[in-house]
Amino acid sequence: MHKRIAFWLAFMALTILVSSAWAATPSIVNVNLLNLRSGPGQSFRVLGTLGRNTALVVVGASGEWRQVVTSDGKSGWVFGQHLVEGPRLGTVARAVAVDVARLNVRQGPGMGYPIVTVAERGQSLRVTGNVGEWLEVQTADWQGYVYGDFVTEDRTPPKSTATTGVSLARVTASALNLRAGEGTEFPVITLLTQGTLVAVLASGPWSQVMLENGTVGFVSESYIAMVSGQASVRVDASAVNQRRGPGTSFPVIATHRAGQVIAFTGRDGDWVRVSSAAGEGYMLGSFLSFVFLSPEVPAQARPVQRDLLGFRVAIDAGHGGSDPGAIAANGLRESDVNLRMALKLRTLLQDAGAEVYMTRTADVRPTLEARIAVAHDNQADVFVSIHNNAFPLTEVSGTKTFFGVTPGSLRLGQAVHRRLVALGLRDRGVHSANFRVLQTTVVPTILTETAFLTNPGDAALLADENFINRAVEAHFAGIREFLLGRGQISLRTGANP
Numbered sequence: 001m002h003k004r005i006a007f008w009l010a011f012m013a014l015t016i017l018v019s020s021a022w023a024a025t026p027s028i029v030n031v032n033l034l035n036l037r038s039g040p041g042q043s044f045r046v047l048g049t050l051g052r053n054t055a056l057v058v059v060g061a062s063g064e065w066r067q068v069v070t071s072d073g074k075s076g077w078v079f080g081q082h083l084v085e086g087p088r089l090g091t092v093a094r095a096v097a098v099d100v101a102r103l104n105v106r107q108g109p110g111m112g113y114p115i116v117t118v119a120e121r122g123q124s125l126r127v128t129g130n131v132g133e134w135l136e137v138q139t140a141d142w143q144g145y146v147y148g149d150f151v152t153e154d155r156t157p158p159k160s161t162a163t164t165g166v167s168l169a170r171v172t173a174s175a176l177n178l179r180a181g182e183g184t185e186f187p188v189i190t191l192l193t194q195g196t197l198v199a200v201l202a203s204g205p206w207s208q209v210m211l212e213n214g215t216v217g218f219v220s221e222s223y224i225a226m227v228s229g230q231a232s233v234r235v236d237a238s239a240v241n242q243r244r245g246p247g248t249s250f251p252v253i254a255t256h257r258a259g260q261v262i263a264f265t266g267r268d269g270d271w272v273r274v275s276s277a278a279g280e281g282y283m284l285g286s287f288l289s290f291v292f293l294s295p296e297v298p299a300q301a302r303p304v305q306r307d308l309l310g311f312r313v314a315i316d317a318g319h320g321g322s323d324p325g326a327i328a329a330n331g332l333r334e335s336d337v338n339l340r341m342a343l344k345l346r347t348l349l350q351d352a353g354a355e356v357y358m359t360r361t362a363d364v365r366p367t368l369e370a371r372i373a374v375a376h377d378n379q380a381d382v383f384v385s386i387h388n389n390a391f392p393l394t395e396v397s398g399t400k401t402f403f404g405v406t407p408g409s410l411r412l413g414q415a416v417h418r419r420l421v422a423l424g425l426r427d428r429g430v431h432s433a434n435f436r437v438l439q440t441t442v443v444p445t446i447l448t449e450t451a452f453l454t455n456p457g458d459a460a461l462l463a464d465e466n467f468i469n470r471a472v473e474a475h476f477a478g479i480r481e482f483l484l485g486r487g488q489i490s491l492r493t494g495a496n497p
């Protein structure tokens, strides 16, 4: 990793010396008076002084010194610590076409900046940011600013840059050790099952691979087979910068929004190399999740449809720890039944490719806030709280489903409830309720009550593994229908399949 950083530093230094390819960074003077000098050091002649809040662009660097051009076209060197980055706004990288016969490209975001070059009508420019009305644009040959009114959105797809992408492979052994190093003497990190997709970071007798959860390790090359497909990253934070190099000191070349999917091309420690419309760059891995997709069906793997890839489900097993919830006459505790159902549901969802976040996986009692936070912190697509019912009169029985205030909750509730009542218990309907999780969760949320522990017939079913499995499958099928239906609605502009 250090070698690579050294390479990047050397590359950046070379760039400054030989060309104007340095990305001009809009900045502002943050001292009252700043000397503009003829060279990078105290010994160089003072050309003038710049007042606080003077807007300029940084076009080069030498040690602590920055080569700048001011908005009225003056250029020189200033001490870098007296600058702060200006009000540059990142933007989703996109292409625009020049809409006037000749368009001046300037060194900074203003009429006063020197002209770098002139772009011709129809020329395609890559937008990497903006400062007010000015767009930060670049081509393969130059970088600069143009006034936004003189370009239009380019409909032709941007040329793809030469990319050494990451290959995908599938595990062919029924169980394969992922190890910490290249050899059987290294400890096992985890066990991979047949059909698991991995991204191959480096191939060899021991290939370095990455799992979809980001874990990196080594596997014997004999037990994986290359498959077609695409390894991507999905942006998890509201906005994540793509930088020219693997570190925060590198300039930002694009900003990607939550949910965007970008081609994954490699890794450098905590930094993930990506290829977007803005070109090759690096993003901090902690704000991303990986998505591996291959159209090839795994050979001899069990026929699980992984059509929930990319979806996130938060599951809450109600009660727990000091709070057992309802207790049946046969001794069955609601908290235990809920957890058993939740863990089984997790398995079904994970097998289908979904990412599952549990509020608890043991007999503990998280607060309601902590349970809700599991859905929110992980940006879950849905939140499903699993309960079972109780009532003072033992003859009351049946299935009841509650839905939250967030849009989509009712449809999710109906999808699950319809399948639950198909198991044969009395249909007690789908309802709203004043429960905390239903009122405050901002993702589609339901709370299911599959059966009544206080009813002897229902309680007997809840003690039956076979019934539990069917109830869990009903939850799974309803959640799946909701997630897939929603995805298709957005793609097909309203047509609900």
Ligand SMILES: [Zn+2]
Pocket (backbone or CB within 6 Å): 318, 319, 325, 326, 334, 387, 388, 389
């Ligand atoms: Zn309960």
